[in-house]
Amino acid sequence: MWILLVEDETRLAHSLKTGLEEEGYHVDLAEDGMEGETLALANAYDLLIVDWRLPRQDGKTLVERVRAAGRTMPILMLTALGDVEHRVAGLDAGADDYLPKPFKFEELLARLRALLRRPPLATQEHVLRRGPLEVDTRRRQATFQGTLLNLRPKEYALLEDFMRHPDEVISRTVMAERVWGDAFYVTDNVIDVTISGLRQKLAEAQPDLPETQAVRIETVRGVGYRLVVG
Template identity: 45%
Template sequence: MSRILIIEDEQRIASFIGKALRAAGHAAEIAASGEEGLALVESSEFALVILDVGLPGIDGFEVLNRLRATGNNLPVVMLTARGALEDTVRGLDDGADDYIVKPFRVDELLARVRVRLRDASRPAESTTPSVNGIDLDLRTRRATVEGREVELSAREFALAEEFMRHPDQVLSREQLLSRVWGYDYDPGSNVVDVYVRYLRTKLGEQRIETVRGVGYRLVG
């Protein structure tokens, strides 16, 4: 049984989600504001957070930012009426593990919760991967190259981490889209190439090789 925190100010929706989670064998607790949710995370143990965006006081994006700023990697599924692409991208870039738009199907929500709980239960990998002079600290979200700190956006950091988990392995654009962006994306987009270019500028041009017709490889 997993203990899940629902941060949702609409009582009817929060109650509905709580009942669905309990029926699926989980324990559910509800917070009606971002401040209350953060306080509960600090004082209790949870396996996952379901987080609304439109909250009174601080909104869900700020709640997420505060969690990640403290190095808290608790899985977060954002559940919101904001369905614009820029909101989805913002939530994922800020560190959400998933983003579901209201109205939603309860079976889909439970399926995504299962996936995130399963991912979180896997054996922990190193929180400080180091390859070829590049060091990442996954807890503080800091990156250094030859001892010099470099500033990476959330998406750049996630892409760098994916490369460093697989040094000397060729990763296709499709693999990188799936693993780093994590949601349906136009396969014809050049977003991977753009972000690889960003990383090369910050980590060193020679560290990430292009394998023509296949993808990219981090030189280990």
């Protein structure tokens, strides 16, 4: 597995690189956001580890640019910022998980293993379709009857997960693990806000259809949510 580590704290960066290589990973190191973006777009990494605070370009912007370029590898964001607002901002930018500093190296390894358990992109369907709804997993775009849905990164990731599990009732715990990469740190409120935003954008794409005929996210009380088509 090839990992790109983008971290400007020299001692931490080299300690992590050495530790990861001892665990059998191949690691490239970038010490600023611009260098990190260049490497991320030029190489086929299996995973990125990106610090939030970086010289020349912050980690959030790096993640946004990588996702905008169509790269779909898992991204773990490191942050010393303790408030929920910044952690949510990093996830919404396209990161799959975050790890607050300071952290134990064993926890970092566990997060990496969880993110890398995803099936390889080559084994996944490129375009997912359900009725008038279509998700392009390479471009990370969703369309309804050919019209692009303007989704935030986590709204898109949640919709893709629904499309991959048609008619399945998905619990918040499973959503947190699949979409955010962590069932412990992601609150129900964060998930519910993302569901609400996705529901609104689906509704806006089909304003003239009655609810019983529309593509919608249905609440199954006490269990979770499922995507319903018609």
